[in-house]
Structures are given as C-alpha cells and as structure tokens.
Amino acid sequence: MELYKENQLKIYNSLNKSKEDFKPITEGYVGMYVCGPTVYSNAHLGNVRTFMFFDVVYRYLLHLGYKVRYVRNITDAGHLENDADEGEDRIAKKARLEEIEPMEVVQRYTVDFHNVLKNYNFLPPSIEPTATGHIVEQIEMIKEIIEKGFAYEVNGSVYFDVLAYNKSNHYGILSGRKVEDLIHNTRALDGQSDKKNPQDFALWKKAEERHIMRWPSPWSDGFPGWHLECSVMSTKYLGESFDIHGGGMDLKFPHHECEIAQSQTCSGVKPVNYWMHTNMLLLNSQKMAKSTGNFILPNEILSGKNNILPKAFSASVVRFFNMQANYRSILDFSGEALEASEKGHAKLMEAITFLDKIEADKASTFDVKKWKKACYDAMNDDFNTPILISHLFEAVKVINQIKEHKAGLTNADLEEFKTTINVFVFDILGLMNEATQDSSEKINGVVELLIKLRKEARENKDWALSDQIRDELIELGIQLKDGKEGTTFSVN
Numbered sequence: 040m041e042l043y044k045e046n047q048l049k050i051y052n053s054l055n056k057s058k059e060d061f062k063p064i065t066e067g068y069v070g071m072y073v074c075g076p077t078v079y080s081n082a083h084l085g086n087v088r089t090f091m092f093f094d095v096v097y098r099y100l101l102h103l104g105y106k107v108r109y110v111r112n113i114t115d116a117g118h119l120e121n122d123a124d125e126g127e128d129r130i131a132k133k134a135r136l137e138e139i140e141p142m143e144v145v146q147r148y149t150v151d152f153h154n155v156l157k158n159y160n161f162l163p164p165s166i167e168p169t170a171t172g173h174i175v176e177q178i179e180m181i182k183e184i185i186e187k188g189f190a191y192e193v194n195g196s197v198y199f200d201v202l203a204y205n206k207s208n209h210y211g212i213l214s215g216r217k218v219e220d221l222i223h224n225t226r227a228l229d230g231q232s233d234k235k236n237p238q239d240f241a242l243w244k245k246a247e248e249r250h251i252m253r254w255p256s257p258w259s260d261g262f263p264g265w266h267l268e269c270s271v272m273s274t275k276y277l278g279e280s281f282d283i284h285g286g287g288m289d290l291k292f293p294h295h296e297c298e299i300a301q302s303q304t305c306s307g308v309k310p311v312n313y314w315m316h317t318n319m320l321l322l323n324s325q326k327m328a329k330s331t332g333n334f335i336l337p338n339e340i341l342s343g344k345n346n347i348l349p350k351a352f353s354a355s356v357v358r359f360f361n362m363q364a365n366y367r368s369i370l371d372f373s374g375e376a377l378e379a380s381e382k383g384h385a386k387l388m389e390a391i392t393f394l395d396k397i398e399a400d401k402a403s404t405f406d407v408k409k410w411k412k413a414c415y416d417a418m419n420d421d422f423n424t425p426i427l428i429s430h431l432f433e434a435v436k437v438i439n440q441i442k443e444h445k446a447g448l449t450n451a452d453l454e455e456f457k458t459t460i461n462v463f464v465f466d467i468l469g470l471m472n473e474a475t476q477d478s479s480e481k482i483n484g485v486v487e488l489l490i491k492l493r494k495e496a497r498e499n500k501d502w503a504l505s506d507q508i509r510d511e512l513i514e515l516g517i518q519l520k521d522g523k524e525g526t527t528f529s530v531n
C-alpha cells in the first residue's frame with residue numbers, strides 16, 4: 040500500500056491562512072509549480088533556502104508514493120527592475136552593462152544555478168520550462184484575457200484591468216490586499232505610463248528602441264510581463280487547476296496575486312488548491328537580497344572564499360542548518376549559527392556511520408515503531424523539519440546508548456530503525472554523509488596506489504608480489520582488470 044494512504048499530510052495553505060488536509064485533485068498524483076530563479080545573476084543563499092525547502096517537499100511527496108510532476112521555471116525574460124512595470128528588463132540590463140548577448144547572461148546564470156543545485160544535492164524537477172520558450176503561449180493567453188474584457192491595449196502595450204476583474208472576482212484573495220487601499224497607496228501615474236489605473240499590471244510591454252529582448256506580437260514588438268509566464272507554464276504542464284504552488288513570501292504580492300487573476304480569467308476556475316510560501320533568510324537582520332548587496336553565494340560557503348564566515352562549510356551542513364528552522368519562520372544566517380549546525384550534523388552522521396556496526400540484541404529497549412510514527416507525524420504536519428530533526432536526535436541518543444551497551448534492539452527493530460533513519464536523513468532531508476563520501480575517495484586512492492605498486496612489481500618481474508596484490512584485493516571484493524589503457528578496478 041502506498042504510504043500516502045496511511046499518512047494524512049497537512050499543508051499550511053497561504054490562501055486560507057490555515058493548515059488543511061492535503062487532498063490532491065487526482066488520487067495518487069500531485070502537480071506542483073514553484074517559481075524559479077530570474078537568471079540575471081547568481082542565485083544567493085536566500086533563493087536556495089526557498090528552493091531547498093521545495094526540494095524536501097518534492098522528496099517527501101515522492102517518498103509517500105505520489106507520482107509528482109514538479110515544474111520549476113527559469114525566468115529568462117520579462118522580469119523588470121521593479122514591480123511597477125517600470126525600469127529595464129533585469130537580464131537585458133546585465134547584458135548591456137557587460138556588453139554581451141542577453142542569452143549569454145541567461146546561459147551563464149542558468150549553468151551556475153544548476154551547479155549550485157548539484158553541489159547541494161537537489162533532485163531535478165520534472166520540467167524546467169523557460170519564459171522565452173513560451174512566448175507564443177503567452178501571446179495566446181493575452182488574447183484570451185483581452186477577449187474576456189479584462190485587458191486593454193495602449194500604445195502597443197497590454198495591461199490587465201484590475202478594477203474590471205475585481206467586479207466579478209476577488210483581486211487580493213491571496214495577499215489580503217484591498218483594491219481600494221491599492222488605489223490610495225499606489226503613487227499617482229506620472230504621465231509616462233500608459234496604464235488606466237496604477238494598480239493595473241503589464242501583460243505585454245512594447246519594447247523601446249534600445250530594448251534587445253523583443254518578440255513580434257499583434258500589439259507591438261515587445262516582451263511579456265513577468266507574471267504571465269507562470270500562469271502560462273503552470274496551466275500548460277499542470278492544467279487549469281493543480282495542487283501546489285510555491286515560492287518565497289515576497290512573491291505573494293504582486294506576482295502570485297497577478298498569476299491568480301490571469302489564470303482565473305482564462306479558465307474560470309480556481310487555479311491552485313494549496314499555496315505555500317517560504318519565509319525569508321536574513322543576513323545581518325535584513326532580508327538576503329541581491330539588490331542590496333546583503334547576500335552570500337552558496338558556492339562561496341563551500342569554498343570559504345567570502346568575507347562573512349570564519350571558514351568553509353559543507354553543503355550538507357548548510358542543508359541541515361536550513362532544515363533546523365521551520366520554513367514559515369524567518370531564519371538568521373551567521374557563522375555562529377552554521378558552526379552550531381556543523382556540530383549537530385557531525386553528531387548525527389557519526390551515529391549513522393556507527394549504525395552498520397550495531398548488532399542485534401535479544402530484546403528492544405526502545406519503541407522503534409512509536410519513534411518512526413513521530414518522524415512521519417512531524418513531516419505530515421506541514422513538513423515540520425525541525426521537529427523531525429529533534430526525533431532524529433532521539434535516535435542518535437539511542438545509538439550512543441547501544442554503543443555503551445546501555446540499550447539494545449532486536450533484529451527486526453534494528454532493521455526498521457536503520458531504514459527509517461536512512462530514509463529521513465538521506466532520501467527526504469537530502470543530507471549527505473561526508474564521512475562515507477570521504478572514505479570512498481580514500482579507498483579509491485589506496486586501490487590506485489596498489490595498482491601502481493603492482494605495475495612496478497610486474498616491471499621487475501616479481502610475479503609473486505603482483506599476484507598477491509591482485510588475489511588479496513579479490514578477497515576484499517575489489518577486482519582488477521588489465522586492459523590496453525592500463526588497469527582499472529571494480530568494487531563488488
């Protein structure tokens with residue numbers, strides 16, 4: 040039986056501001072969309088916090104036996120410098136400043152993003168679509184919104200008419216903002232804008248002469264508004280209504296509010312059942328953000344080349360640090376906090392490394408089933424990773440007691456205990472045991488050394504030593520293979 044049948048997951052739904060039982064639209068299947076990075080610069084650790092949390096959500100859903108289609112886009116066009124549909128496109132600006140093609144900017148930072156994800160042990164999403172790969176579909180969606188009467192064209196640009204939409208729908212349903220307040224609070228149009236009302240947002244922008252990222256459309260040579268791509272790509276790959284939509288809290292308004300308005304206009308149905316928002320990672324008590332220069336890059340943490348931390352930290356320690364906080368709480372990043380996480384992480388991994396050496400006892404002194412249930416309960420409670428980690432430390436305590444012969448587990452309990460720890464630590468939290476990684480690197484080095492010594496023995500016609508090295512390695516389960524390119528080995 041699939042695990043999801045016995046694990047009722049609860050998700051905090053930002054749309055209703057409450058924890059709700061998770062019921063997918065189609066039993067056994069989950070559609071999840073997460074807003075991806077805008078690839079105009081390196082993703083910082085704050086961005087990684089958000090993506091890492093959804094990586095754990097994805098991992099847990101897969102573990103529960105759901106068939107998950109996880110879509111995380113790449114924003115490679117249309118994201119302007121500010122939310123008021125003004126300023127330059129972020130990617131075009133970077134291209135102008137560096138005198139390179141916008142697609143060179145996109146390529147550089149997409150490659151960097153993927154490199155970070157690989158270093159930090161992320162699972163790849165099922166689909167990673169790009170905004171520029173869906174211009175045709177975006178133009179089609181704009182036409183549909185115009186037909187429905189909720190968008191208007193002015194001088195080659197097209198804007199979503201928030202007031203018209205709000206007459207029969209609820210603009211502000213997600214963010215709680217009221218259209219009347221928006222009217223009051225948005226600064227008056229300065230005459231430069233073509234918008235009828237300041238709260239309207241761009242679906243299509245006519246490109247100025249110098250704007251290099253442009254596509255033909257019925258209205259002008261231009262480019263799509265940022266919010267549109269997510270409506271288009273989520274609908275295309277997950278349908279008009281899908282299960283989970285995620286992103287950082289800072290995207291709730293205007294980005295996600297606008298996504299709802301666009302999608303709802305076209306389909307007439309509620310686009311997303313569960314909205315999930317991660318809280319912000321802070322540095323020096325301020326939101327980590329590229330625009331303010333208050334950030335650290337994930338790879339700078341691994342290399343230790345930065346001005347913030349006293350030394351380098353491993354990717355698994357950073358993952359552990361992130362998972363020690365609830366995703367809906369703010370998280371303060373600092374060298375001290377990372378050092379504390381490093382200690383906890385080492386304790387956990389040390390205990391796990393010892394697990395294989397434990398031998399079964401006649402009786403169990405620890406209720407493995409109850410503990411296992413508590414681990415699932417933590418994750419079922421809106422992915423409460425800090426509580427899960429506290430249960431994992433209970434397991435560490437038990438392992439250490441067993442080490443000192445103060446506790447014991449029967450064979451069946453021991454197997455269940457080991458499997459559960461491995462599942463939660465490695466499959467679900469995505470942590471890595473650097474101790475075993477290090478030792479496998481060391482083993483490779485030792486075998487390479489023996490291959491070299493054997494080669495020297497053969498050159499000296501010392502066949503006895505050469506055979507001894509080969510035969511004793513076979514006994515250890517390591518087989519040497521002599522070939523034209525030299526000797527290789529395999530471990531059985």
Ligand code: AMP
Binds near residue numbers: 074286319321
């Ligand atoms: P962007 O590339 O700016 O569109 O951001 C990518 C994702 O990172 C979005 O979901 C943002 O909400 C999220 N994000 C940005 N800054 C932070 C931060 N300091 N902490 C957590 N998430 C963040």
Ligand code: ZN
Binds near residue numbers: 073074075269294
């Ligand atoms: Zn989005």
